Amino acid sequence: MxxxxxxxxxxxxxxxxxxxxxxxxxxxxxxxxxxxxxxxxxxxxxxxxxxxxRVYGPHEAPPELAKLIDPELDRLIAEGSEIKG
CATH class of the missing domain: 3.40.1620.10 (YefM-like domain)
Structure with a gap:
């Protein structure tokens, strides 16, 4: 620009x-x-x-979006569990 x-x-x-x-x-x-x-x-x-x-409530996200987000959320949850240990 x-x-x-x-x-x-x-x-x-x-x-x-x-x-x-x-x-x-x-x-x-x-x-x-x-x-x-x-x-x-x-x-x-x-x-x-x-x-x-757009904001989605629980179980409202389109399947293709959930497919992208779920693995990252799982990774972050696992990472948090490791830290708390």
């Missing part, structure tokens, strides 16, 4: 917005990324995707 300072944004908004036409750009303050500038179409597309995270 290309970065521009707030000073660069104020001095040369055309360059910054042209860069944001290609991909989102970070706007920095005091060398720290603080904002993201992107096209409105990209923003709308991002909003439409929504938040892919």
């Amino acid at each position: 290309q970065k521009f300072s707030t000073v660069e944004l104020l001095r040369d908004i055309k360059t910054v917005t042209m860069a944001a036409d290609r991909q989102p750009v970070a706007i920095t303050q005091h060398r720290k990324a603080r904002y993201v500038l992107m096209t409105y179409d990209d923003f709308e597309a991002m909003k439409q995707k929504g938040d892919p995270r």
